[in-house]
Amino acid sequence: MFEEAKWIWAQDVSGKDSYAEFVSEFGADAGLPVRLYLSCDSNYSAWVNGKLAGFGQCADFPHRKLYDKIDLTDLCGKSNQLKIVVWHYGEDSQTYINSDAKLIFEIVQGEKVLLSSGEHILSRRETHYRNGYCKQITSQLGYSFLYDATEKNERPYLPSVPVRCDAKIEPRRLAQLKMRARPRVKITPTEQGFLVDMGKETAGFLDLAVESPRRQKIVIVYGEHLREGKVPRLIGDRDFSVEYVAAEGENEYVNTFRRLAGRYLEIFAEKGTRLRYAGIRPVDYPVRKQEKKFDDPVFQKIYDVSVYTLRQCMHEHYEDCPWREQAFYTMDSRNQMLCGYHAFRGHRYQRENLITIAQGVRPHGLLSLCFPGGRDHSIPFFSLVYIMQVSEYVRYTGDVSVIPSVRPAMDRILATFASWERNGLVPNPVGFWNFYEWSEHSSGNDYWSRENQPDCYDLILNCMYVYVRRIYAALFGLSVDTSASVQAIEKTFYCKEEGLYRLSTKEKHFSRLGNAFALLIGLGGEELAEKVAEGKGMIPVTLSMTAFVYDALLLFGDKYKNMILEDIKTRYSAMLAAGATTFWETEKGWEDFGGAGSLCHGWSAIPVYYLCRLLLHEAG
Known part of the structure; x- marks a missing residue:
């Protein structure tokens, strides 16, 4: 060629x-x-x-x-x-x-x-x-555009x-991605132009048909929600708008470069402008869905919306969200891949995404934050997630031919962690983003300030390191002894008075996620499982990380099955009751992150996996 x-x-x-x-x-x-x-x-x-x-x-x-x-x-x-x-x-x-x-x-x-x-x-x-022009939408996504007809x-x-x-x-x-037909939209005139409601979250290309009384610049703002009847444009340093200079008379335009996403468009145009059509033409990766039926209509709705959420976050690669970032992370895509094995037929998409991730090993030995990504704030925990992703891919598909393409990256990650080990534990590496979830004391937002601090050790990172070493050994038929690390974790993080494992050597805080990880590596037993299930005195687990809590509880058979199903129903029904057409980044919705919370996030589609496993008895 x-x-x-x-x-x-x-x-x-x-x-x-x-x-x-x-x-x-x-x-x-x-x-x-x-x-x-x-x-x-x-x-x-x-x-x-x-x-x-x-x-x-x-x-x-x-x-x-x-x-x-x-x-x-x-x-x-x-x-x-x-x-x-x-x-x-x-x-x-x-x-x-x-x-x-x-x-x-x-x-x-x-x-x-x-x-x-x-x-x-x-x-x-x-x-x-x-x-x-260099007008930035977000630092993650890159540039907007101005087209002059x-x-x-x-x-x-x-x-x-x-x-x-x-x-x-x-x-x-x-x-290749497919561009679909125009969706039906509701257009409402406003004092400054028009408000367009597409009825649900849609990812794709701007499609505009307008009759203009004269040459004018039309500003199109796009978003996932309304505030006081308007689409938020400026959120912090973000600018969710594109621009079109219309000629006098009829104009038709489809932008096939910058993919947008949201439910709403707000069109700012001069008086006398006639909007024939405005919307987002759906653009998606072609998949073959596996139809699933649930007796409970609430679970059926949760499943269907979760699958639609997955589809809005599948394009050139997995995306965390189609509106704000369109970025490809390991943790987000781990949830998406896991759900995809149940929701869609075939596994080529997962395979090629795993190979893409393997290209992203940085000189320091960990994966970049995103793939491909030119701005690097590596998350050590997310690099370990990659070993899980590969193992789950092989388990679901039986395809070991991917191994030569991905094993060098896996080996480099584990070798880097091994080089950091001290007496069975891995300290938080300096200069990395020690993130676990978007919750108190786990988001790692203080990571720049730690550079001159004494060594700090985190429970979740050390448990995850043990967990994936075992996964790696099982995948390749190797033996591994993690007992020294497990004993060091028990000695360093266990607080006898509370009967819980603290999140960090820096402070004494407890979370459901951290204690779930202790369970996953064999610590704590049924007494700890009861506490994790109840969650009392612990920082709640966020949507993206519920999988680790559920998996920890499922180590005890069906004892917590109904609790898990009820937890899914409660959390996700609340979003549906608020009008969600896709599932949110966090349960705070758009109000999180200073008003920039995503209302369509691939990692929150995780009910697909647990509903199929617990209600349809599909292999997990």
């Missing part, structure tokens, strides 16, 4: 947040399939004969580029026009690692290369999009220039 193609870029395009347009012509014979193979940095949309052919560069790494395969057959005639627009981000975020702007492609029919990238491809700056691009096309790229290039093994 790409034997005749070169990496190229446009002569007159440089800098952050820039758009380049590439055009050419090619001929094709009737009756034979025509394919476009393409890779770029950072994102693309391709048209053949004026019709959209493909979009969305799969998230990859500068050292390992992935290429898409797009079927052009139905779009082609004898002579054809190709246009490719590439959006180069040019700045690190938690969803992208900065690299040089570039494009490579081939169009192939049978064994014949019809067209390939090189200096002969004409290119120029794409000026409908404001280049260098009145712009007449009179810049000349110039021969493209070659770009050096030594990256390994491999095929995208995941399916």
